[in-house]
Amino acid sequence: MRLLKTAIHPDANPNSSFIFSRQAARAIVLNGENILMLYTERYHDYTLPGGGINEGEDIIKGLMRELTEETGAKGIADIVPFGRYEEFRPWYKNDLDTMHMNSFCFTCSVDEELGETQLEKYEAHNGMRPVWLNIHDAFAHNENTMKNSDKKGLSIERESFLLKLIIDELI
Numbered sequence: 001m002r003l004l005k006t007a008i009h010p011d012a013n014p015n016s017s018f019i020f021s022r023q024a025a026r027a028i029v030l031n032g033e034n035i036l037m038l039y040t041e042r043y044h045d046y047t048l049p050g051g052g053i054n055e056g057e058d059i060i061k062g063l064m065r066e067l068t069e070e071t072g073a074k075g076i077a078d079i080v081p082f083g084r085y086e087e088f089r090p091w092y093k094n095d096l097d098t099m100h101m102n103s104f105c106f107t108c109s110v111d112e113e114l115g116e117t118q119l120e121k122y123e124a125h126n127g128m129r130p131v132w133l134n135i136h137d138a139f140a141h142n143e144n145t146m147k148n149s150d151k152k153g154l155s156i157e158r159e160s161f162l163l164k165l166i167i168d169e170l171i
Contacts, residue, residue, distance in 0.1 A: 018097045028048060035163075043156065049070045051066045064076050071117060071130035075111035081106055083105050088101075
């Protein structure tokens with residue numbers, strides 16, 4: 001899968017001997033200029049549906065699981081690789097200091113009507129919910145959040161980069 005970007009947080013050490021590696025799958029679901037996103041009230045941002053792949057789990061099965069859990073998506077089809085976003089972030093667990101995450105992004109289609117979500121407790125607590133919205137509005141919203149909010153999470157830079165790339169290449 002093509003590398004879209006390598007992002008290194010200023011406090012992360014990509015050459016550390018104490019790295020936690022994580023793989024994630026993220027869904028790019030378009031319907032014209034509308035995109036299926038997750039809005040998170042806590043961070044006031046929009047993110048692509050997706051998340052961590054379980055140990056031994058096939059990446060496509062993980063993508064479908066995450067998409068279904070987070071958005072209630074049905075009729076997932078036409079899954080095509082888009083690219084990989086690599087990042088290094090600080091990590092403060094299990095005597096490790098850096099997380100190396102590869103987010104494997106795929107385009108796909110889903111039924112427009114979404115079913116019930118199965119959010120994890122922390123996702124629901126953070127006010128996460130699936131929404132269809134214009135991709136240009138999602139990008140502008142995230143850019144505004146990065147400039148003006150102290151609530152932003154680390155993932156917003158990745159998400160904004162991906163939204164801009166999706167606009168440039170797929171819209």
